[in-house]
Amino acid sequence: MPRTPLMAGNWKMNLNHVEAVGLVQKLAWTLEDKKYDPARCEVVVLPPFTDLRSVQTLIDGDRLKLVYGAQDVSANDAGQYTGEISAAMLAKLGCRYVTVGHSERRFYHHEDDALVNIKARKAIAAGIAPIICVGEGRDVRQSGDHVAYVEAQVHAALADITAEQAASVVIAYEPVWAIGTGEVASPENAQEVCSAVRGVVAELYSDAVADTVRVLYGGSVKADNVAATMAQPDVDGCLVGGSSLKVDEFSAIARFYDLPA
Numbered sequence: 001m002p003r004t005p006l007m008a009g010n011w012k013m014n015l016n017h018v019e020a021v022g023l024v025q026k027l028a029w030t031l032e033d034k035k036y037d038p039a040r041c042e043v044v045v046l047p048p049f050t051d052l053r054s055v056q057t058l059i060d061g062d063r064l065k066l067v068y069g070a071q072d073v074s075a076n077d078a079g080q081y082t083g084e085i086s087a088a089m090l091a092k093l094g095c096r097y098v099t100v101g102h103s104e105r106r107f108y109h110h111e112d113d114a115l116v117n118i119k120a121r122k123a124i125a126a127g128i129a130p131i132i133c134v135g136e137g138r139d140v141r142q143s144g145d146h147v148a149y150v151e152a153q154v155h156a157a158l159a160d161i162t163a164e165q166a167a168s169v170v171i172a173y174e175p176v177w178a179i180g181t182g183e184v185a186s187p188e189n190a191q192e193v194c195s196a197v198r199g200v201v202a203e204l205y206s207d208a209v210a211d212t213v214r215v216l217y218g219g220s221v222k223a224d225n226v227a228a229t230m231a232q233p234d235v236d237g238c239l240v241g242g243s244s245l246k247v248d249e250f251s252a253i254a255r256f257y258d259l260p261a
């Protein structure tokens with residue numbers, strides 16, 4: 001079965017719950033206006049935790065053709081973990097996806113590969129598809145070791161995840177030097193690493209699993225560069241930061257197949 005492209009908007013720490021409702025409404029209307037077809041591209045929003053209940057109510061109540069998820073999940077199930085949100089809580093709110101291991105969490109919260117792996121497994125156990133984020137910093141890119149670096153991150157993130165579980169996993173390649181900088185990776189650079197990511201999945205599991213897993217690119221994705229990136233055989237979608245907060249931009253990205261490559 002061909003992989004359904006996935007465009008996920010990572011809002012990061014932007015928009016309160018009232019603003020979130022406004023953005024989701026406008027996004028849904030714009031997509032409907034443009035005859036958005038969920039079979040051709042799955043569109044996901046990843047708001048802050050405090051917005052999730054409002055987003056759930058809106059999407060469910062109005063039967064909007066949008067999927068939502070969260071930006072992080074606790075590595076623990078319940079108990080004395082002040083400030084944390086469990087996978088079960090996210091599942092109860094109807095979250096279908098959660099990003100784990102975003103470079104901003106690795107950097108600001110010192111999250112390492114082992115923790116990212118636990119978070120991915122917690123998400124899977126709760127029936128939520130983890131979007132596992134990997135990607136090299138500028139120093140690694142300049143040293144030329146970026147492929148091996150990302151392959152090692154993927155290996156570690158998938159530890160103790162079975163082949164059956166791995167089929168639901170999404171892996172997002174987000175080179176740190178491209179995040180929020182306007183410096184998008186070239187389509188060839190994105191393809192090189194996304195294909196290596198798929199290679200690790202094939203090596204760990206099978207070609208069949210590697211054919212199922214969606215590999216996304218993230219980093220300064222915009223309507224004017226998304227089509228060229230999406231034309232690459234191993235890029236199945238994008239994890240979009242800044243552009244996901246702009247309705248016209250994000251809805252154009254969701255219809256990448258109508259844009260010139």
Ligand SMILES: O=C(CO)COP(=O)(O)O
Pocket residue numbers: 010102174178179180181182218219220221239240241242243
């Ligand atoms: O970090 C990102 C998505 O998770 C990418 O952010 P930008 O699209 O703003 O570069």
